[in-house]
Amino acid sequence: MTQAQAPVAVGTELPSTREPRGREHDTGRGPGRPFLHIVLVLIMVLWAVPAVGLFVASFRTAEATNASGWWTALVPPWDFTFANYDYVLNRAGFWDSFLNSLFITIPATVLVVMVSAFAAYAFAWMSFPGRNVIFVVVVGLLVVPLQVTLIPVLTLFRDASIGGYELAGTILAVWLAHTGYGLPFAVYLLRNYIGGLPRELFEAAEIDGAGHATIFFRLVLPMSVPVLASLVIFQFLWVWNDLLVALVYLGPVPRNHPLSVTLANLTTNFGGNWQFVTAAAFVSMIIPIIVFFMLQRYFVRGITGGAVKG
Incomplete structure (x- = not known):
């Protein structure tokens, strides 16, 4: 009997060349995935900064906005007003x-x-x-x-x-x-x-x-x-x-x-x-x-x- 025809013991498993089930769904979960998420979050935050600044400025008077940046209004003492919205909505x-x-x-x-x-x-x-x-x-x-x-x-x-x-x-x-x-x-x-x-x-x-x-x-x-x-x-x-x-x-x-x-x-x-x-x-x-x-x-x-x- 040749080596190619050697019997296989009952109960032993032949080595498989197939990928384990679900392996194809693991692509993209490498070590770079968290870094990609961090970059996307930073881009989103940078993109939202002008809108946030505009929103905060809408609740401030012109004098307050000219005197300091909008980020200073986020800490006490808060000095917000609805006068701008009142003027616009009642115009x-x-x-x-x-x-x-x-x-x-x-x-x-x-x-x-x-x-x-x-x-x-x-x-x-x-x-x-x-x-x-x-x-x-x-x-x-x-x-x-x-x-x-x-x-x-x-x-x-x-x-x-x-x-x-x-x-x-x-x-x-x-x-x-x-x-x-x-x-x-x-x-x-x-x-x-x-x-x-x-x-x-x-x-x-x-x-x-x-x-x-x-x-x-x-x-x-x-x-x-x-x-x-x-x-x-x-x-x-x-x-x-x-x-x-x-x-x-x-x-x-x-x-x-x-x-x-x-x-x-x-x-x-x-x-x-x-x-x-x-x-x-x-x-x-x-x-x-x-x-x-x-x-x-x-x-x-x-x-x-x-x-x-x-």
């Missing part, structure tokens, strides 16, 4: 501007998400002449600076009219402007995500007789919730914090001004009353923070999916 027209911001931001966000979702599905799964060329042109608009479009678009709105009323200076003009400015990025993000969905699902739906409308509403939309939520966060923040577009297309009419314009007018021509802006900044942050925390669980998944798929 004439503040709540009207708050409602105007909601009235501008919500439709502008819905329009961008709705139009870009239809366009992204068409670019990803429908065949029509010039599909790739049109997609490249739409995405290429990302490199066009917003500022170079202000005068041509404003002239177009001034010459256009609906029912005898000039379009410029109305909230409808701001809706259309934000929709146009937001569509290139939205189409790019959604098209990459929707284009990465399993082709087998669409083929099976077509075999069952489903048309494009059925596929879009029954398959694409439910499977694209993460990227749609990410897009809602981006678009909502952009429109809510916008100042330039609102100033250009709404004009000097105060009753239509959003919150960003009203808060910018808190300061004087020489930079006075800046302490009120610190309180106003945190008042304006409430709604975007609520929107972000409502949709944050989809945020990373939607962004990474839309960035690498397609």
Whole structure:
């Protein structure tokens, strides 16, 4: 009997070359993991320092802020005041501007998400002449600076009219402007995500007789919730914090001004009353923070999916 045919005693275990079960899940738990966590925490703290300083300054008077740094207010004796918030919240027209911001931001966000979702599905799964060329042109608009479009678009709105009323200076003009400015990025993000969905699902739906409308509403939309939520966060923040577009297309009419314009007018021509802006900044942050925390669980998944798929 040769050495290769030597018998093996009953009950002995043969040496295995397989990895122990669960070994593949231990990757990344090396000695560098705690160091990575420490670095991330330090970056987070550094990133939060300006916001914390702004928050503390919002409860201090201008004299106290000019006399010492904001960190000195964290130790006794504390000298905080709500005068800044009282001035901002009770200022004439503040709540009207708050409602105007909601009235501008919500439709502008819905329009961008709705139009870009239809366009992204068409670019990803429908065949029509010039599909790739049109997609490249739409995405290429990302490199066009917003500022170079202000005068041509404003002239177009001034010459256009609906029912005898000039379009410029109305909230409808701001809706259309934000929709146009937001569509290139939205189409790019959604098209990459929707284009990465399993082709087998669409083929099976077509075999069952489903048309494009059925596929879009029954398959694409439910499977694209993460990227749609990410897009809602981006678009909502952009429109809510916008100042330039609102100033250009709404004009000097105060009753239509959003919150960003009203808060910018808190300061004087020489930079006075800046302490009120610190309180106003945190008042304006409430709604975007609520929107972000409502949709944050989809945020990373939607962004990474839309960035690498397609």
